[in-house]
């Protein structure tokens with residue numbers, strides 16, 4: 001972690017509602033996220049928990065039926081004049097965001113490279129496009145830089161590959177190209193939305209390794225959106241666990257993996273495959289996430305939570321402080337609550353993970 005921490009993104013009290021024919025969907029509820037230069041923040045949670053919507057808001061690319069009803073998304077960056085500037089993305093229009101943020105200072109890597117690449121355009125052209133549009137880079141220069149980028153992301157025969165079309169590449173190579181495109185304008189922040197979900201397991205590890213490498217070499221910040229805690233364990237400095245549009249637990253990677261406090265985090269960790277558990281015995285969190293069309297009072301996780309208290313049906317828990325880095329929104333942390341520990345099986349599993357990490361000399 002860098003010594004003097006420079007904050008580059010600060011999301012505060014973000015509330016987003018979608019207009020739908022069935023009524024308003026309150027998809028994001030009071031989200032706060034901080035991101036510092038060079039760090040990796042993960043947002044983890046089941047499908048529909050609000051991870052992508054939060055990041056789309058940060059990139060100013062929300063769907064047209066979305067309304068931000070509260071909050072701010074402050075982004076601090078070095079402007080074209082070389083000075084540091086802080087803007088609230090929510091107060092900027094689409095044109096400004098397209099010119100100054102999207103693909104330039106903040107770039108995204110999506111789950112499926114096939115949908116983020118244009119099948120009708122050579123990959124060389126697709127990498128050059130951003131440089132030419134954002135920086136008016138001359139074509140010959142953009143070509144040269146694109147070849148270098150392809151090499152940087154580990155593509156051999158880069159000159160030759162420039163002329164290829166996406167369908168001529170394997171899935172792993174396509175995702176490398178997507179990463180090259182994302183890096184083409186020297187972004188300060190990379191948002192990776194399930195960047196490995198569509199890939200084979202062996203390729204997954206290589207893409208994660210690649211993202212780590214470019215992050216380190218370039219000193220950029222990364223936000224990982226994923227439902228896979230295995231990926232989180234490998235990449236993140238800081239973790240936000242999301243449920244039903246709200247962050248329910250946040251902490252440093254070791255806080256979340258070795259001292260989780262929210263029963264939802266317990267569930268996610270118990271459901272994480274590891275070497276010792278076979279698929280048939282793997283835990284799944286009972287029930288399914290709530291329908292956000294019908295907001296109910298109380299804690300949205302209560303119906304799936306075997307540790308729920310009577311109070312959970314009445315009031316949404318606030319964020320309780322566990323340490324300066326670790327917070328969780330569960331009434332179990334209220335001083336009046338009965339003492340409840342994480343399931344014994346999970347405790348054993350986390351201890352095993354800790355021992356393995358110590359053996360291999362990694363943080364996790």
Ligand SMILES: Nc1ncnc2c1ncn2[C@@H]1O[C@H](COP(=O)(O)OP(=O)(O)OP(=O)(O)O)[C@@H](O)[C@H]1O
Nearest residue numbers: 018025027046047048049050051052053054063292
């Ligand atoms: N354009 C939209 N109109 C209506 N509801 C939407 C729209 N986009 C997202 N939502 C709703 O917002 C909620 C959060 O969705 P989001 O895509 O952020 O979830 P997610 O955690 O990223 O899930 P996944 O892992 O499946 O991508 C969901 O309930 C989803 O149905």
